[in-house]
Each structure stands twice: as C-alpha cells, then as structure tokens.
Amino acid sequence: MSVADRGMGLGFKALNSLAGLELVDRLGLRKPAERLLYQASRNGARAAGTAGRTFSAAARLGRPARLSTAASSGVFSLLPDDEQRMLRDTFKEFGREQLRPVAQAADAACEAPEALVRQAAELGLTMLGVPEELGGAVTERSTVTAVLVAEALAHGDMGLATAILAPAGVSSALALWGDADQQSAYLPPFVGDDVPAAALAILEPRPLFDPFALQTTARRDGGGFVLSGVKALVPTAARAELFVVAAQLEGQGPALFVVESAVKGVFTEAEPAMGIRAAATARLVLEDVELPGLALLGDADPAVYAECVHRSRLAWCALAVGTAQAVLDHVIPYVNERRAFGEPISHRQAVAFAVSDIAIELEGMRLTTWRAASLADQGKPFAYEAAIARRLCVTKGVDIGSQGVQLLGGHGYVKEYPVERWFRDLRATGVMEGGLLV
Amino acid sequence: MINLEVPRKFRPLIAQAQQVAQGVLRPVSRKYDREEHTYPKELDFLAALIQGMSDGGGAGGAGAAAGREAKSNGSESNGAAPDGMRNGGNLASALSIMELCWGDVGLLLSMPGQGLGNSAIGAVADDAQLERFGGRWAAMAITEPEAGSDSAAIRTTAVLDGDEYVLNGEKIYVTAGERADLVVVWATLDRSQGRAAIKSFVVERSNPGMKLIRVEDKLGIRASDTAAFSLEDCRVSKADLLGDPAIAPKGGFAGVMRTFDNTRPLVAALAIGVARAALEHTRDVLAAAGVEVDPDAPAATQSAAAAELLDMQADYEAARLLTLQACWMADNRRPNSLQASMAKAKAGRMGTDVCLRCIALCGSAGYAETELLEKWARDAKILDIFEGTQQIQLLIIARLLLKKTSAELK
Numbered sequence A: 001m002s003v004a005d006r007g008m009g010l011g012f013k014a015l016n017s018l019a020g021l022e023l024v025d026r027l028g029l030r031k032p033a034e035r036l037l038y039q040a041s042r043n044g045a046r047a048a049g050t051a052g053r054t055f056s057a058a059a060r061l062g063r064p065a066r067l068s069t070a071a072s073s074g075v076f077s078l079l080p081d082d083e084q085r086m087l088r089d090t091f092k093e094f095g096r097e098q099l100r101p102v103a104q105a106a107d108a109a110c111e112a113p114e115a116l117v118r119q120a121a122e123l124g125l126t127m128l129g130v131p132e133e134l135g136g137a138v139t140e141r142s143t144v145t146a147v148l149v150a151e152a153l154a155h156g157d158m159g160l161a162t163a164i165l166a167p168a169g170v171s172s173a174l175a176l177w178g179d180a181d182q183q184s185a186y187l188p189p190f191v192g193d194d195v196p197a198a199a200l201a202i203l204e205p206r207p208l209f210d211p212f213a214l215q216t217t218a219r220r221d222g223g224g225f226v227l228s229g230v231k232a233l234v235p236t237a238a239r240a241e242l243f244v245v246a247a248q249l250e251g252q253g254p255a256l257f258v259v260e261s262a263v264k265g266v267f268t269e270a271e272p273a274m275g276i277r278a279a280a281t282a283r284l285v286l287e288d289v290e291l292p293g294l295a296l297l298g299d300a301d302p303a304v305y306a307e308c309v310h311r312s313r314l315a316w317c318a319l320a321v322g323t324a325q326a327v328l329d330h331v332i333p334y335v336n337e338r339r340a341f342g343e344p345i346s347h348r349q350a351v352a353f354a355v356s357d358i359a360i361e362l363e364g365m366r367l368t369t370w371r372a373a374s375l376a377d378q379g380k381p382f383a384y385e386a387a388i389a390r391r392l393c394v395t396k397g398v399d400i401g402s403q404g405v406q407l408l409g410g411h412g413y414v415k416e417y418p419v420e421r422w423f424r425d426l427r428a429t430g431v432m433e434g435g436l437l438v
Numbered sequence B: 001m002i003n004l005e006v007p008r009k010f011r012p013l014i015a016q017a018q019q020v021a022q023g024v025l026r027p028v029s030r031k032y033d034r035e036e037h038t039y040p041k042e043l044d045f046l047a048a049l050i051q052g053m054s055d056g057g058g059a060g061g062a063g064a065a066a067g068r069e070a071k072s073n074g075s076e077s078n079g080a081a082p083d084g085m086r087n088g089g090n091l092a093s094a095l096s097i098m099e100l101c102w103g104d105v106g107l108l109l110s111m112p113g114q115g116l117g118n119s120a121i122g123a124v125a126d127d128a129q130l131e132r133f134g135g136r137w138a139a140m141a142i143t144e145p146e147a148g149s150d151s152a153a154i155r156t157t158a159v160l161d162g163d164e165y166v167l168n169g170e171k172i173y174v175t176a177g178e179r180a181d182l183v184v185v186w187a188t189l190d191r192s193q194g195r196a197a198i199k200s201f202v203v204e205r206s207n208p209g210m211k212l213i214r215v216e217d218k219l220g221i222r223a224s225d226t227a228a229f230s231l232e233d234c235r236v237s238k239a240d241l242l243g244d245p246a247i248a249p250k251g252g253f254a255g256v257m258r259t260f261d262n263t264r265p266l267v268a269a270l271a272i273g274v275a276r277a278a279l280e281h282t283r284d285v286l287a288a289a290g291v292e293v294d295p296d297a298p299a300a301t302q303s304a305a306a307a308e309l310l311d312m313q314a315d316y317e318a319a320r321l322l323t324l325q326a327c328w329m330a331d332n333r334r335p336n337s338l339q340a341s342m343a344k345a346k347a348g349r350m351g352t353d354v355c356l357r358c359i360a361l362c363g364s365a366g367y368a369e370t371e372l373l374e375k376w377a378r379d380a381k382i383l384d385i386f387e388g389t390q391q392i393q394l395l396i397i398a399r400l401l402l403k404k405t406s407a408e409l410k
Helices: A003-012 A020-028 A032-042 A082-109 A114-122 A143-156 A158-177 A180-186 A302-337 A349-377 A383-408 A419-426 B008-034 B043-055 B066-074 B089-103 B105-109 B116-124 B127-133 B191-197 B252-288 B304-331 B337-362 B373-384 B390-402
Strands: A046-048 A198-201 A217-221 A224-234 A242-249 A253-260 A266-270 A282-291 B138-141 B157-161 B164-175 B182-188 B198-204 B210-215 B226-237
Touching: A082 A114, A082 A143, A082 A158, A082 A419, A114 A158, A143 A158, A143 A302, A143 A349, A158 A180, A158 A198, A158 A242, A158 A253, A158 A302, A158 A419, A198 A224, A224 A242, A224 A253, A242 A282, A253 A282, A253 A302, A302 A349, A302 A383, A302 A419, A302 B390, A349 A383, A349 B304, A349 B337, A349 B390, A383 A419, A383 B304, B008 B043, B008 B089, B008 B105, B008 B373, B089 B105, B089 B252, B089 B304, B105 B252, B105 B373, B116 B127, B116 B138, B116 B182, B116 B198, B116 B252, B138 B164, B164 B182, B164 B198, B182 B191, B182 B226, B191 B198, B198 B226, B252 B304, B252 B337, B252 B373, B304 B337, B337 B373, B337 B390
Parallel strands: A198 A242, A217 A242, B138 B182, B157 B182
Antiparallel strands: A046 A266, A217 A224, A224 A282, A242 A253, A266 A282, B157 B164, B164 B226, B182 B198, B210 B226
C-alpha cells in the first residue's frame, strides 16, 4: 500500500472538510479551565509530568521492524517522487490554510491549538517514519520525505510545525533504533487514532552546549537505569506523554532513553523563548528517575546517538528552509506594492538585491539539507553533510529573518505582519538540539 | 528521486579530469603565472585528449564549449532515471571543469578548441556553419571600451555591402583572442534600433581587417591571453552571421542572452574548482598545525580557524549544489535562467571570498608565492566579473523574482 493510499485512509481526506476559520473559532472557545492551567504552567510553576497512558505491548514482535534503505538511481536529480510531491503539496496547503491563520495567536498564547494538533496527527505525520508492519506508512527510509514535509509545514508556521512534528520525531526514533520490545510497547499509539504528545530531549540549559558532552546522567541500577539532569526548550513537554531523552550513560557515553512522563521524578517547567513559542517549549527536569532496562534505546551505540543528533539537526534545517521561504514569499509582493519616492521600492537595487540574496542563500540552504537527507536515505554517512547544512541554515537563516524585517522597515517590526515572528523563529536554528528528528 | 550525488556514469570522466589537473596543469601552474603571454604548449596534446573524451559521447566537453554538447546529449535516452530525469552534457562539463580548475583556471581558459565562441556557435549556428567552424577554436568578443555589462550599448557596427558585412569598432577583453582561430564578434546592424539589431559574426583571426591591438597584463588568469582588437573595414561573408539576419523587434537579443543560461553555470564551475583547491590546501595546512574541523561539535566550541573553515566549506557546498542544479535543469530542458544566475552569483562571490580568507588562515605561507594560494585568489576574482558580474546576476535574479523589466528595475 502506498503512502498515498494509506494516508487517504487515515485522514488526509479530513483536510478538505476543514475550514481555516473553524480552528480559529475553536481557539477562541477554549475552555476556561484549560486557560487557567496553561497560565499556571506559564508562570514557572513546576508541574508533574503528564499522567498519561500506560505504554504496554499489545502484541510482541519477534524482531524489530526496520525500514530498508533506498537504492540510488545513480542519477543526479532534484525531482521529488510522486508520493513526496503529494505529501509536500498536502502539507503546504495545510500550512497555508490551517497554520498560518492561527500562528500569531498561538505564538502569543505559547501553545498550539489542541484541535490543530489533533488534526495534524490525523494526517498521519507520526506514521511517515514507521514501517508498514508496525502500522506505519512506509517501507523505505524517508528522510527526504520528512524534510519536505517539515519544510512545507514551517512555511505555514515554524512554531506550530515544531509542535506538530515533535511526536513524529519520537516515533521515527523508535522505528530506527528501538528493539522488538520497545517497538511493541511504544509504537502502537503513534500509529493509532489518539497520537500522544511526545518529544526528543537533547538540549541542556548552558552556554556552548555540545550534544556530545551531556550533563544529564544515567547510571545503571540493577537491571535498569536512574536518570538525573535538566533538558532545555523541549517542545510540548508539559503535555508530552513520552520522551526520548539523551543522557550520559556512566562508563559508556551519550545514549538515548525512553522516558514516560508519568514516571516519578519527571517534571516540566514552562520555558517560553524568543521564538517557536507555539511549540510550548519547556524544561524537562529529571530527578532520580528510575527506568526499566527496556528504556535504553539503541544499546548505547555511539553511532546511533550521533545519527540521532544529525537527524535532529536536519529537521531544524528543514524548518529553517520552510520559514526562510515564507520570508521570501512575503517580501516579494511587499516590496512590489510598497511605494517610496514615487515608485515601488523594488525598483531600487538596494532593495531588489536584498531579495536576490535571500533567494540565493535560501536555495543553498535547501540543497545542502536535501543532500544530507538523501544520503541518509541511501544508508550512506551524512555527518559532514548535515554539519554543512546546519552551518548554512544557522548563518543564512538568521540573516534572512533579519532581512525580512529590514525590508518591511517599521512594518516589519510590528505584529501586524508575520516577519517579526520569523525573525524570532529563525534564531532557533542555531540553538536547538533535539526536539525534532527527520 | 532526489539524489544530489555526482552521477555514477560521470565518475570515469571526473577521474580523468582530476588526473589531468594533477599531472598536467598543477605542475605548470606557477610557470605560466610568471610567464604571462607565453603559449602553454602543454595544452596542445591535452586539447586532442579532451576532444576525444567529448567525441566519445555521454561525457560532454571539458571546456566552455558545452552548450553544444548539452543539445545533443539532452536528447539521448541512455542513462535516464526511471522518472525520465537524465544527466547530460551540461552537468558533465561542469563536473569536469571543477576538476580541471582545481588544477588551474587560466590554463583551462586557454584550452584550444574550448572557447566561449564555441558555445555561441554550438548554440545558434546552422548546419553549414557547424560544418565550416566545427573543430576550430573560437573566442568571443562582446565587451568594448564603452560597453561592459551593458552589452546592448555596443558601438561596433556591421553594414551589409553586397555579399559581405563590413565591421568597424573596437573590442576588448577577448579571452583567448590571440590564440583562437575564430572570433565571434558582436556588432549592431543599426544603433538606433537597440538590442534587436545586435548580431554576432564569426570572424577569421587571420582576417586582415581585424587587428590585434594588445594583450592585457592582468591580476590573475595570466596563462589565459586577453586580447584587444580593432575592426577596421573588416569584411565578413554574409554566411558567417550567426542566427537570423533580420532585425526582429522582439526576442532576438533575448535569444542571444539565453546562451548565457548554459555558460553561466560553467563559469560558476570554474570558481568552484578554484575554491576547492584553496579549501583543500588550507584544510591540510591547518591539520598539520593541529587544527581539524569536527563536524559534530558546535562551531562555537571549536577554534576560530576550524569554525571559519566550516563556514567556508558550507558556502562552497551551497555554490556547488546551486551549480549542479542549474546544469541539471539545462540537461532536462527546464528553464534555468534564475538558477543559472543564482549559481553564478553565489559561486562568483564564494570563490574570491574563500580564497582570500584561506590566505589569511595560512598566514605568510598563504601570501607568499611559494604556494599557489595567492595565485588562486587572484585567479578567482575574474570569475565574479566575466560572463556577467555579481551585480548583473543580482539584477537578473531580482527582475525574475520581482517580475520587473529592465526599464523598471535598472
């Protein structure tokens, strides 16, 4: 069954029945109780981890299901395949009609509308990295597809895209590195009707953070582990039911652990930031959290952890590309319509050349990101390519965010236009580690 | 299927080009930088080799003459992906140019038979002209003392007299102008009719009406001769006008300019070759000094030198992929004016920027003539100027994105 067929079966069709305004209305009708809860968490009060569902295996797998790598045709090509085009177009439309109209309100509220998150989950995002035999939607690794989807969603709004994509990061991590028991226990909800909020937590709150030098620790205790430490800017942490947490495993190195939010010692503290505010970023505090042996993902293999970091960085690259594209698409009509000295400001080279530079650097960001993703799909090393893409997306993405505001002048500085939000969102690219994964 | 790796089928071509760059070009690189205006005789047998590679099919030309190869290879069905995407002469040329310019840009520009004029002939010549001019080395003469980027402002005139056109004017900055067999000269049939009246004429270098005024002394690419000519009642057969002799009010000049869509990515490829030479050299020098880039560690936790190298590598890679994109589009007959100019703009500025920064990182060894780094920086600068300056590329990109005419966005 193709992604398209399966996707249609699982809710792509819901797109057509959704009117953009409906979601805005729902945001306005949010229950007062929810609003109160939200305010409480926003004011820095510590909340216990969400008492979510209990994850347990419905049926045990004999061996872990893995996605195969895609054989390269050996031909240089930038043409996405039919499925990729369909998904990209679908999520671009979703971004335009469902994300962009509510983006400013979500940014102000530091929260993604619940209905929107549910709607996005129904589109099957968490299934795109999961093999068909586990109920997912694909048979081959689909890093490029995930990049295209992230790009498309970020074109709508980067903060909301972050919130929406966070669970897919966890489901992809489980599909990539989980053993049979872990996949049996944790994956089913991600391919079901009620997808849990979940996020990958790597970043820690300190300057010059290096994901390969973690201060969150894991020590062995009997057959299990005890985790302690603090993770920063974890998307949707307050309502997440499951985390994949990076911690330094004593005597070994950085490793990934599956942590259920309901476990004792898991706390979250709201940590709103400059941008991607709709992702409801929060600190994840782990105080002597006791985990079963099942929690260790990928056998603490250094290669698994490195791949996780690279894939996460690529996800942020993809979001930067989508957001930078939004900037370009916004400034072009603006500079053509805005008049000064008797003509459109786009007739001035100083303005026109700034637009050209945005387009050039944006395309470079996109191509370097695609290259790393395509190598990942082919099962080839992509650490260097991911580093190159990240460097470019960090430096040029931030520039583009700033240029977007500059080209609109005073209009760019006020909340009437989205460019000030993109300025704030694009700065996340160099800061974020973890949170998402492609 | 999205795949940004170098096509498998071009690997032999690239390996061959790398051998040439390493074995033939690099060893004489400094020699011809010092001995400007000396003909690099090592290139004669290379030209034969490259012609052989090109005639062998599939591989495409190694020099600037690829526009023509692209036309023939683009229609071949061999090697296409299941979705119909193919890699043809434009991509092959760009990839081999990158390798050869890793060896030496100036020498590549002096490659016999691979002039810019060959691209123009390949793109617009009729069958009889192809027959007449095939296999001969053709330079391109556009620029004049009073007309550079504004090529529509040229003053060289062409007046029909019986079966011949009579050309009068002055042409400068003609790459390979001294050494080529032919020069494709741009001239206007009627200055009052602007762009539409501009035509190109194939002039034999031996034509007594075309006089070599001087060969320039330059900042870089000294292995390549840059000639200035005066045209004094230079008589050219009517049959040597390229394209349509009629003054078409619309489209004619645009057609001429479109040949740049094929050649600009190739000039971008020149810059990428030089930049790679500089980056690889600097990476090795820094590694010997104990500085290596860790792609996993944040830039801010590495040494400033390592972080700068990573920055430059990122810019280089962006330029390289933009160039491959523009060539891939040309090979697959997709309009690529925007991507061709983006590639040229990015690669042009990246090349100079990277070489100059590499000198600073390598210190005195980078600045001294003992190494080639200082030469590469001088060579690279021209690549942000000819075939459309940085500013002209930005203008083209902006006009396309903003949907502006040249009258609106000047």
